[in-house]
Amino acid sequence: MQREWLTEAETDRDSDAPMAERFRGYLPVVVDVETGGFDSRSDALLEIAATLLTMNGAGYLECERTICHAVLPFEGANIEQASLDFTGIDPYALERGAIAENEAMHALFGDIRRAVREAGCKRAILVGHNAFFDHGFVFAAAERQKIKRNPFHPFSTFDTVTLAGMAYGQTVLAKACEMAGIAFNTRKAHSASYDCSKTAELFCAVVNRWKDTGGWPPVIEGS
Numbered sequence: 292m293q294r295e296w297l298t299e300a301e302t303d304r305d306s307d308a309p310m311a312e313r314f315r316g317y318l319p320v321v322v323d324v325e326t327g328g329f330d331s332r333s334d335a336l337l338e339i340a341a342t343l344l345t346m347n348g349a350g351y352l353e354c355e356r357t358i359c360h361a362v363l364p365f366e367g368a369n370i371e372q373a374s375l376d377f378t379g380i381d382p383y384a385l386e387r388g389a390i391a392e393n394e395a396m397h398a399l400f401g402d403i404r405r406a407v408r409e410a411g412c413k414r415a416i417l418v419g420h421n422a423f424f425d426h427g428f429v430f431a432a433a434e435r436q437k438i439k440r441n442p443f444h445p446f447s448t449f450d451t452v453t454l455a456g457m458a459y460g461q462t463v464l465a466k467a468c469e470m471a472g473i474a475f476n477t478r479k480a481h482s483a484s485y486d487c488s489k490t491a492e493l494f495c496a497v498v499n500r501w502k503d504t505g506g507w508p509p510v511i512e513g514s
Contacts, residue, residue, distance in 0.1 A: 310346045311411035313507075318412035319344055319352075319449055320403055320442075321494060322425045323487035325378050327370030329424075331431035334371065335364035336392060337380050338483035339429070341399055342491035343406045350502060352495040358402050359484035360395035361387040365435060378481045393436045400433075403442045415442040420464050420490045422448035451490050454497045464489060471496040 310318060321342040328334030340359035344352050364370060364382050381387070390398075403415050419425035426448050433441045455467035464486065468475040473492045479485040501507055 309350060310344075311413075313346065313350075314412075314416065316413040317416040317444065317447075318407045318410045318414070319418045319494065320406070320415045321418040321487055321491040322429060323419065323483045323490060324425050324428045325380060325481065325483045326428055327364065327368060327374050327382070330369070331424075331427035333369045334374075335368035335382065336362050336428055336432050337364065337378070337382055337389075338362060339395060339399060339432075340483035340487035341403060342487050343402070344491065344495065345410075350507075351499045354488065354491045354495060355406075357484055357488045357491070358399060359487070360399060361389035362392050362395045363389045365392045365432075392432055393438075396432050396436050396438055400438065400440065400442055404440070407442055414444055416444045416447055416449060418449040418451065418490065418494050420451045420486070420493075422450040422452075449494065451493050451497070455493060458497045458500060464493070468493055 321344070323340050324336060325338035326334050326336055338359065338361055340357055342357040343355045345355045347353055370382060375381070382389070407413070407415050417426050417429065426443070429443060430441065430445070451464075451467070452462045455464075455471075456462045459467050459470035461467040461470050465475045465477060465480065468489055471493055473489065473496065475489055476485075498507075
């Protein structure tokens with residue numbers, strides 16, 4: 292059995308927080324990464340962003356803030372030129388202000404752990420557009436840097452590709468945002484910060500739309 296990341300005492304103190312009731316005690320955190328390839332074990336992590344979400348008094352999800360770190364390739368990392376051509380990232384450009392992977396992951400996880408506690412939740416759950424990709428790079432980096440307190444669920448995710456396909460009939464991020472009425476600038480795409488913030492807006496739109504249809508909170512017979 293998986294042990295929950297926060298203790299019962301830690302979650303009980305904020306158990307009346309509405310977010311803690313929405314996703315079975317998990318705090319959805321939207322993540323986007325830009326990388327030097329597709330293999331999370333061998334290819335460099337170049338950017339990582341996370342958008343923290345909150346729930347307002349009416350029970351609707353809202354984007355709170357986006358955290359982003361430019362990351363220096365780890366020692367021995369593989370970087371495919373095709374990936375750099377696609378993202379436009381120069382991994383060693385000084386203006387990036389890139390920091391070591393260890394520093395970036397510790398800083399990001401620290402911010403997420405605080406958000407989990409403040410929301411009264413027990414753990415974070417990763418939300419991503421093609422979430423398996425982002426989840427794989429996050430966990431590979433955490434393992435590489437020997438970080439034991441990873442706030443994310445080890446295998447469960449929310450994938451906005453699936454959710455957008457269901458809600459809007461589109462699976463491409465830009466097209467799904469268009470269908471959801473979310474402005475999307477293709478010139479800013481393939482930046483972890485921008486893609487993350489737009490994925491977060493899309494996730495909120497789907498969840499809030501489901502609420503508006505009467506799908507949440509669920510109706511329990513006999514209640």
